[in-house]
Amino acid sequence: MKRAKKQNRSDIEERVQEFSRLCRKNDLRVTNQRLEIFRALLETVGHPTVEDVFHQIRTILPNLSIDTVYRTLTLFENHGLITRVQCLSDKGRFDPNLENHHHFICVRCKKIEDFYWPEFTDYSIPDEAMKLGMIQMKKVELRGICNECRRKGRNAHQKKHS
Ligand SMILES: [Zn+2]
Ligand SMILES: [Zn+2]
Numbered sequence: 001m002k003r004a005k006k007q008n009r010s011d012i013e014e015r016v017q018e019f020s021r022l023c024r025k026n027d028l029r030v031t032n033q034r035l036e037i038f039r040a041l042l043e044t045v046g047h048p049t050v051e052d053v054f055h056q057i058r059t060i061l062p063n064l065s066i067d068t069v070y071r072t073l074t075l076f077e078n079h080g081l082i083t084r085v086q087c088l089s090d091k092g093r094f095d096p097n098l099e100n101h102h103h104f105i106c107v108r109c110k111k112i113e114d115f116y117w118p119e120f121t122d123y124s125i126p127d128e129a130m131k132l133g134m135i136q137m138k139k140v141e142l143r144g145i146c147n148e149c150r151r152k153g154r155n156a157h158q159k160k161h162s
Contacts, residue, residue, distance in 0.1 A: 039058060103115075
């Protein structure tokens, strides 16, 4: 299994470049504001909500409204440049990773982490599922308690007993 890629400066810049290329391919005007919103999405790890992206971008574009951020992210989504993840009856969360990947969702802190599973991609879809309709996406969703929450849980437990 390939680990989720670490985000460093040059990675982010590379992905912003790739994004602006994709925008042009989709006849979407590339503006500084749109690039900044995409960059803020990349910089906010764990599949952020529109509020998270808004907070991230505030320091750079303080006059931007949350509505604009929301409309821009929806526009990106409608052009297939990002996806929206709905989980645990939570608000919509945005995902800039267009590579074939899967999600681990922490039921405690609701963090969503990417993981890769190339062997799964090779599995064929069961006939039973094929009969239900046209398949557009094949994704695994794992749920559990992330290491960070497990650690916190253990610490709380230890404190109680010491
Ligand atoms: Zn967690
Ligand atoms: Zn993802």
